Amino acid sequence: MTIQDEFSFIKSITPKTYRQPHLVAGIGDDAALYRGDSNVEEIICLDTMIEDIHFSKKTMKPFHIGYKALASNISDIAAMGGKPIFYLVSIAIPKHWSAEELAEIYKGMENLAERFQMDLIGGDTVSTKDSLAITVTVIGRIEKGKHLLRKNAKAGDIVFVTETLGDSAAGLHLLLQYGVDYSFTKDELALVRKHQLPEPRIEIGQLLADYPRVALNDVSDGIASELNEIAEASNVSIVIERDFLPKSEGLEAFDEKEQLKWMLYGGEDYELVGTIPQEHWTSVEEKCKEKGFLITKIGYVENGPSKVLLKEAETYRLLEKLGFNHFRD
Amino acid sequence: MTIQDEFSFIKSITPKTYRQPHLVAGIGDDAALYRGDSNVEEIICLDTMIEDIHFSKKTMKPFHIGYKALASNISDIAAMGGKPIFYLVSIAIPKHWSAEELAEIYKGMENLAERFQMDLIGGDTVSTKDSLAITVTVIGRIEKGKHLLRKNAKAGDIVFVTETLGDSAAGLHLLLQYGVDYSFTKDELALVRKHQLPEPRIEIGQLLADYPRVALNDVSDGIASELNEIAEASNVSIVIERDFLPKSEGLEAFDEKEQLKWMLYGGEDYELVGTIPQEHWTSVEEKCKEKGFLITKIGYVENGPSKVLLKEAETYRLLEKLGFNHFRD
Numbered sequence: 298m299t300i301q302d303e304f305s306f307i308k309s310i311t312p313k314t315y316r317q318p319h320l321v322a323g324i325g326d327d328a329a330l331y332r333g334d335s336n337v338e339e340i341i342c343l344d345t346m347i348e349d350i351h352f353s354k355k356t357m358k359p360f361h362i363g364y365k366a367l368a369s370n371i372s373d374i375a376a377m378g379g380k381p382i383f384y385l386v387s388i389a390i391p392k393h394w395s396a397e398e399l400a401e402i403y404k405g406m407e408n409l410a411e412r413f414q415m416d417l418i419g420g421d422t423v424s425t426k427d428s429l430a431i432t433v434t435v436i437g438r439i440e441k442g443k444h445l446l447r448k449n450a451k452a453g454d455i456v457f458v459t460e461t462l463g464d465s466a467a468g469l470h471l472l473l474q475y476g477v478d479y480s481f482t483k484d485e486l487a488l489v490r491k492h493q494l495p496e497p498r499i500e501i502g503q504l505l506a507d508y509p510r511v512a513l514n515d516v517s518d519g520i521a522s523e524l525n526e527i528a529e530a531s532n533v534s535i536v537i538e539r540d541f542l543p544k545s546e547g548l549e550a551f552d553e554k555e556q557l558k559w560m561l562y563g564g565e566d567y568e569l570v571g572t573i574p575q576e577h578w579t580s581v582e583e584k585c586k587e588k589g590f591l592i593t594k595i596g597y598v599e600n601g602p603s604k605v606l607l608k609e610a611e612t613y614r615l616l617e618k619l620g621f622n623h624f625r626d
Numbered sequence: 627m628t629i630q631d632e633f634s635f636i637k638s639i640t641p642k643t644y645r646q647p648h649l650v651a652g653i654g655d656d657a658a659l660y661r662g663d664s665n666v667e668e669i670i671c672l673d674t675m676i677e678d679i680h681f682s683k684k685t686m687k688p689f690h691i692g693y694k695a696l697a698s699n700i701s702d703i704a705a706m707g708g709k710p711i712f713y714l715v716s717i718a719i720p721k722h723w724s725a726e727e728l729a730e731i732y733k734g735m736e737n738l739a740e741r742f743q744m745d746l747i748g749g750d751t752v753s754t755k756d757s758l759a760i761t762v763t764v765i766g767r768i769e770k771g772k773h774l775l776r777k778n779a780k781a782g783d784i785v786f787v788t789e790t791l792g793d794s795a796a797g798l799h800l801l802l803q804y805g806v807d808y809s810f811t812k813d814e815l816a817l818v819r820k821h822q823l824p825e826p827r828i829e830i831g832q833l834l835a836d837y838p839r840v841a842l843n844d845v846s847d848g849i850a851s852e853l854n855e856i857a858e859a860s861n862v863s864i865v866i867e868r869d870f871l872p873k874s875e876g877l878e879a880f881d882e883k884e885q886l887k888w889m890l891y892g893g894e895d896y897e898l899v900g901t902i903p904q905e906h907w908t909s910v911e912e913k914c915k916e917k918g919f920l921i922t923k924i925g926y927v928e929n930g931p932s933k934v935l936l937k938e939a940e941t942y943r944l945l946e947k948l949g950f951n952h953f954r955d
Contacts (some may be wrong), residue, residue, distance in 0.1 A: 321667055321773065322773070322775060325776075325859070326705075326706070326775055326776055326859075327671065327702040327703075327705035327706055327776075327842075327843060327844060328669045328670060328671035328702045328703060328705070328706050328708075328766070329669070329670050329671065330667045330668070330669055330706065330768075330773050331667065331668050331670075332664075332667055332668075332770070333662050333663040333664055333665065333666040333667060333668050333767070333770070334662040334663075334664055335661075335662055335663055335664040335665075336662065336664075337662040338650055338659045338660065338661055338662060339659070339660050339661075339662050339668065340657045340658070340659055341657060341658050341660075341712075341714065341747070341748060341763075341765065342656065342657035342658065342714075342748055343714050343716055343748065343749065343750055343761070343763055344716070344750050345716040345718060345750045345752050345761065347718055347752055347753075347754050349755070350752065350753060350754065350755070351752070373656040373657045374656075374657060376655075376656035376657070377655070377656055377657050377659065379657075383670075385670065385671075385672050385763070387672050387673070387674040387761045389674060389676055389759060418670070419670060419671055419672065420672065421672055421673050421674045421761070423674050423676055423679065423680070424676075424679060425676050425679065425756075425757065425759070426678070426679070426756065426757065427754075427755065427756035427757060428754065428755065428756060430718060430754070430759055432672070432674065432716045432750070432761040434670075434672055434714065434763045436670065437657070438662070439659075441661070441662075444650065444651070444659050446651060446655055447654075447655055447656075513656075514656060515656060530654070530655075
């Protein structure tokens with residue numbers, strides 16, 4: 298990218314208007330500025346996605362890549378119980394990506410940003426020789442003291458998860474088999490979409506932040522890994538029951554062993570998994586039902602040492618903190 | 627990097643204590659949290675540096691690479707008049723970088739962070755096939771309403787710059803010629819250090835934020851480019867005088883033409899360049915002198931259209947918005 302191309306590219310992605318009233322200065326100076334607020338806690342996270350490691354043109358269109366890079370960060374804000382407000386994007390661009398493809402990446406991000414009333418307020422655009430790399434930083438806010446941390450779980454709590462598990466991994470499986478341009482059936486397409494266009498659970502995170510002592514994680518690495526993080530941070534034992542794990546219709550088409558692998562270790566579902574004191578469970582269930590969100594009890598918390606067990610019939614199996622690629626069976 | 631290596635690497639870079647009292651949660655949850663403050667504006671910026679594009683092992687040790695990745699972002703906070711408080715680091719690591727080198731990168735950042743009492747509060751660690759890439763996000767704060775923007779310049783203002791210009795480019799020239807392990811003379815070493823370990827001008831930025839209507843930029847791309855940004859944002863003409871440009875002793879050793887090229891177009895000095903209403907100039911000069919900072923008047927602001935001119939004897943030359951690599955002579 299020449300310096301002239303870079304100027305016009307930055308111009309093309311600079312928002313013409315901003316949505317957040319507390320923004321003071323967005324793109325166009327050395328840094329962005331927004332008004333502080335003593336009633337909130339500021340939340341910040343960042344994630345990097347690299348071509349052919351975290352995504353591939355074989356399974357994702359440029360629009361999906363942008364969408365998902367922002368979605369994974371918004372999901373981290375959801376896991377704290379917060380609301381996303383701003384984002385910044387650093388992109389390293391190799392020669393084999395066209396201006397049209399880059400524009401699609403930013404459209405994918407803008408699609409989500411519009412929905413959550415977020416503003417793009419800064420970034421960096423650099424050249425690279427090799428693979429496209431996107432780093433997204435997201436800033437969110439939450440009412441003072443209401444944030445949800447992993448260390449909140451205690452014996453007697455209920456373990457829950459939102460919506461269904463394993464769909465993103467199943468979608469990836471289909472995409473690797475048939476390619477991004479294949480005509481999928483309706484059920485297959487739901488799985489594929491879950492991989493390409495995951496829905497960050499901001500509304501459910503905010504709903505949970507109204508209850509005391511909720512421990513929460515988003516499912517980026519698979520629930521085995523996420524629950525181990527909660528177990529470690531809280532020094533508790535977590536037991537989940539195989540028969541309780543929520544499954545989509547689309548997933549039922551696959552071999553049972555595959556299904557379980559994807560539900561436990563398939564990441565990138567971006568659902569929320571956590572624990573809540575038993576006395577609040579009925580209320581949470583009702584509120585989610587009212588709003589049309591599925592939330593399912595999948596287990597319970599016991600006293601430590603920290604570990605995660607899968608209960609099936611009357612046998613218990615230790616679930617290790619491993620990513621999808623490291624599943625051995 | 628295996629998943630086990632990644633866990634132990636993240637553990638090794640996680641701070642054991644934090645310096646900022648308003649931090650609520652640093653590394654270790656889905657996102658970091660810190661208390662908001664209605665008396666301030668939040669400042670945020672990010673920068674990406676890529677191996678063999680923005681830095682090279684031939685001219686920089688790993689410590690320098692980490693230091694400079696953070697310094698360039700702190701410099702952006704300085705250009706707003708603010709104080710840096712937190713940083714997040716995303717690093718994409720190829721196989722040819724050792725654990726020792728990575729530790730040195732983080733030591734280089736920690737060196738600066740300690741000096742400014744900043745905390746590392748988040749990040750991402752990923753593998754890449756090719757070149758090392760570091761993206762640093764910095765959060766700063768400034769008292770409400772005191773921020774310094776590029777659009778503040780008006781006809782009659784004085785144009786100033788801190789310390790000396792062109793040293794980083796001269797240092798890079800020496801490093802490319804002799805390599806990173808060469809025994810440089812004292813004067814040469816000052817230039818080399820300016821390239822490897824630039825000093826972000828936080829104290830001067832904060833001092834300038836006490837005056838009304840200062841326009842400010844940090845010199846990341848050379849003053850020709852930085853002043854064009856101020857001229858465009860403020861819609862003014864800027865005239866700088868060749869004989870006023872502040873020069874280090876080390877720079878004098880080079881050919882006059884090279885000196886001028888580096889002073890105008892050599893970026894990465896991370897000095898501050900800006901404009902200030904004439905009536906405040908003497909006061910700023912005195913305050914800088916008291917604190918041991920060099921600040922130099924290099925020109926003046928005239929009514930638009932926006933352009934930047936270099937005055938030499940009685941001739942004027944138009945300075946274009948070009949980076950170092952694009953200088954044609």
